[in-house]
Amino acid sequence: MLDQVRSEARAAAEQICEAAKLRKGQILVVGCSSSEVCGHRMGSNSSPEVGKAIFEGIRDVLEPRGIYLAAQCCEHLNRAVVVEREAVPFGEPCNVVPQPKAGGSFATAAYHGFRDPVVLEEIRADAGLDIGGTLIGMHLKRVAVPVRLEKRRLGEAILLAARVRPKFIGGERAGYDESMK
Numbered sequence: 001m002l003d004q005v006r007s008e009a010r011a012a013a014e015q016i017c018e019a020a021k022l023r024k025g026q027i028l029v030v031g032c033s034s035s036e037v038c039g040h041r042m043g044s045n046s047s048p049e050v051g052k053a054i055f056e057g058i059r060d061v062l063e064p065r066g067i068y069l070a071a072q073c074c075e076h077l078n079r080a081v082v083v084e085r086e087a088v089p090f091g092e093p094c095n096v097v098p099q100p101k102a103g104g105s106f107a108t109a110a111y112h113g114f115r116d117p118v119v120l121e122e123i124r125a126d127a128g129l130d131i132g133g134t135l136i137g138m139h140l141k142r143v144a145v146p147v148r149l150e151k152r153r154l155g156e157a158i159l160l161a162a163r164v165r166p167k168f169i170g171g172e173r174a175g176y177d178e179s180m181k
Contacts, residue, residue: 001038001050001155002049002050002053003053004155005037005050005053005054005057005154005155006053006054006056006057007057008057008151008154008155009053009054009055009056009057009058009131009154010057010058010060010061011150011151012058012129012131012149012151012154012159012161013028013057013058013061013062013129014061015147015149015150015161016028016127016128016129016147016149016161016163017061017062017065017067017127019127019147019149019161019163020126020127020147020163020164021163022065022067022126022127023066023067024065024066024067025066025067025068025087026067026068026125026126026127027067027068027069027070027083027087027123027124027125027126027127028058028062028067028068028069028070028125028126028127028128028129029070029071029072029081029123029125029127029128029129029136029139029140030058030069030070030071030072030106030128030129030130030131030136031072031079031106031128031129031130031131031132031134031135031136032051032054032071032072032104032105032106032107032129032131032132032134032157033074033104033106033131033132033133033134033157034046034047034048034050034051034054034104034105034106035047035132036131036132036133036155036156036157036158037050037054037131037132037154037155037156037157038050038155038156039155039156042132042133042134043074043075046100046101046104046105047100047105048100048105048108048109049105050105050155051100051104051105051106051107051108051109052105052109052113054106054109054131054154055069055071055106055109055110055113056109056113058129059113068083068084068087069083069084069110070082070083070087070123070125070139071083071106071107071109071110071111072107072134072136072139073098073103073104073107073119074102074103074104074107074134076101076102076103077096077098077102077103077107077119078121079134079135079138079139080094080096080103080119080120080121080122081107081119081120081122081123081139082098082103082107082110082111082114082117082118082119083114083117083118083120083123084114084115084116084117084118085116085117085118086116088118088120088123091118091120091123092120092121093118093119093120094119094120094121095119096119097111097119098110098111098119106131122138122139123139124139124140124141125139125140125141125164126141126163126164127140127147127161127162127163127164128140128144128161128162129159129160129161130158130159130160130161130162131154131157131158131159132154132157132158133157133158133160136162137162140162140164141164142164142167143164143165143166143167144162144163144164145162145163145164145165146160146161146162147161147162147163148161149161165180165181166180
């Protein structure tokens with residue numbers, strides 16, 4: 001099962017990178033319930049092994065592209081995010097170390113897998129993956145646009161994706177850059 005979820009996570013990360021046209025230095029926020037991936041109710045059966053496999057699959061796609069991963073913690077840490085410190089040089093760190101039952105297995109894997117992790121209360125990411133209904137919207141820039149991926153599940157969890165686009169301002173007199181939609 002671990003190889004399968006690692007592969008599915010890798011495929012989802014590749015698809016969102018392409019759909020969102022993510023570039024070096026941008027941020028992908030990912031929320032993940034390992035319990036949901038394993039077919040259980042969120043928060044009921046956290047799996048460090050599954051969290052680590054998903055983290056590795058996503059990291060393997062993002063690192064070579066220079067895209068940062070922001071791993072969303074669970075509600076017990078108020079959905080804070082774990083990210084590489086260099087991605088947010090002016091971020092205000094929180095003093096907490098995620099654990100499988102307080103932060104979640106995915107965020108714990110990210111914390112231990114990053115070179116120099118920092119936990120922040122909030123971030124404004126350029127795209128996102130929601131694995132298992134973890135509600136990542138609070139960490140996306142405005143305006144979020146749904147992205148339909150080839151697979152709608154990762155393991156047993158529902159898989160949702162979003163990208164962002166700049167706001168349209170100015171009304172009917174304004175002209176818009178069609179490449180930014």
